[in-house]
Amino acid sequence: MGSETGAINDKAPAIKMVGVHKWFGQFHVLKDINLEVEPAERIVICGPSGSGKSTLIRCINRLETHQQGQIFVEGVELTEDVKRIHTIRREVGMVFQHFNLFPHLTALENCTLALTRVRKMPKAEADKIGMEYLEMVRIPEQAQKYPGQLSGGQQQRVAIARALAMKPHIMLFDEPTSALDPEMIAEVLDVMVDLAESGMTMLVVTHEMGFAKQVANRMVFMDGGEIIEQAPPSEFFENPKNERTKLFLSQILNH
């Protein structure tokens, strides 16, 4: 099994979480999480704030450590082993709520840093790939600008290009539009829709229900650190089973 050798196996489930628990001190953030994601699946995770959505996806590239249970990424189990963590991080791209672009590097350098330093790629080749992805997110003309010179929407698109440049198999989105002005949300969501259509495995934490209906294969609803309900979007929005899901949907959809 891949988990024994620490080698990536792209036939295995993209992500498999088995009985995962996590505590922040006394606070039980994740309770018995079981989740399996197939390659090219697009999962949207929603739920009230503090329900553990972000913590869940942050466990997948080990920005957070889980204390119980197992997490497999493409067949490799996440352990304390630094080498495995690096292997997994190379295959998993992440986009953050607050962009987290490196302010001392240009947009293009943000995209090429990991290519040259982690993939040990020649600069010319990395620049070419970086430009390709900046074109994909529709801002090649901003390549030489610094993050401080870009709008929020542009910064988030650079952040997406930065993650994609590493050619990850899986993309994690942690509330990618929550810090944006309303008129900039669409430009970021458009890029994410393009990405979904290209067959990327995606886990998206978001409150954008229109986006969820459009691209998700499966909705995951979390509350109080637990996965309460999982269903395809049509069923999830039309016919939610759980009372808490119904309450949440009525709160975010009725205005």
Next chain:
Amino acid sequence: MSGAPSTITAKEASGLAARLRDPRVRGAVFQALVALGFVALVLFIANNTAANLAALGVSTGFDFLNQPAGFDISFSLISFEPTDTHMRVFTVGMINTLFVAALGIPAAMVLGLAMGILRLSPNWLVKRLVGIYIEIVRNVPLLLQIFFWQAVIWTLPPVRDSIALGNAVFLNKRALYLPKPAFEDGAGLVLLVAIVAIGLAFLAARWRRGRRAETGRAPYPWLVPALLMGLPLVAILAMGVPWTWEIPEAGRFNFSGGLQVPDTLVALWLGLVVYTAAFIAEIVRAGIQSVSKGQREAALASGLTQGQTMNLIILPQAVRVIVPPTTSQFLNLTKNSSLAVFIGYPDIVAVFAGTSLNQTGQAIEIIALSMLFYLVVSLSISLLMNWYNRATALVER
């Protein structure tokens, strides 16, 4: 609109009072008044001083600088005899102050940087120990600490029981004695080779960066150290080691020959370094913590290692926060070196603003020259650091 009541009459609107309500006019008037007052004050003080000095019969002017000093200086990097002039005293003082500052600033920076990073160590014991060091050192007056180090040095054995290291290095309560190299023919060539080696190392480093850009990997990681160490070493061996060591020799009361580092310099240097490093450590810690957690997470998420994250992401951003207050610490170290007076290290304040002043009585000239010296040094350090700070500034919209 004929009936609209106005509170400003035509007379008021055109008069002086109205003009004074204009902030620009008002500003100009007040500035003129302040300037006038300041000039008057300076004139008064100068006049008063000149009158008093004349009444006391004190000579003024800078002629005294050419008179022989008539006293000796305990430590000097350049030759000094009691028959030398006060100008020479001024020079020796400046060199001694610059010497301890030049030895102190890099040491304080290195120690402070290390302590600042260690303060954030996940190791509980290391973190606490560094915390204790910083809290003790920051909260005790520097003068007391310099006395402390002097006292520590005085617990060393007296001259006749000096601690010897291989009959070449001696340590006692008076000084540290080191062998002094006496250069012979060929030493210049070695120096030349060393300079060339530094130049080549620069080129090699640039070449390696270029190769990394081209191929993704920087070849020959040993190349730069090999050039820096190897070339001079080869030159030294080829020239047959072109110097001899002048070993300090034990005399009846003291050592003679060799290089003598007086106890006062060591105590002052230790005091300044340990004290300033504690402040720099706090600045470094604050700088690292000022970089948002998200930066570290984004770097790790894209596959960079912990070390790469520190070197490529965190430190370059922390530097911008660290540099300006660190500049102040460099200035503080330089100015605090004047505490040398209290333990007898012959810095500019001790020998020039101290002994020379007492002997000549020309306080105004001497204090002015000393102040000018500190001003020039401090402004030079500031200028250099500001230039560095601008070179690393973030581009904002």
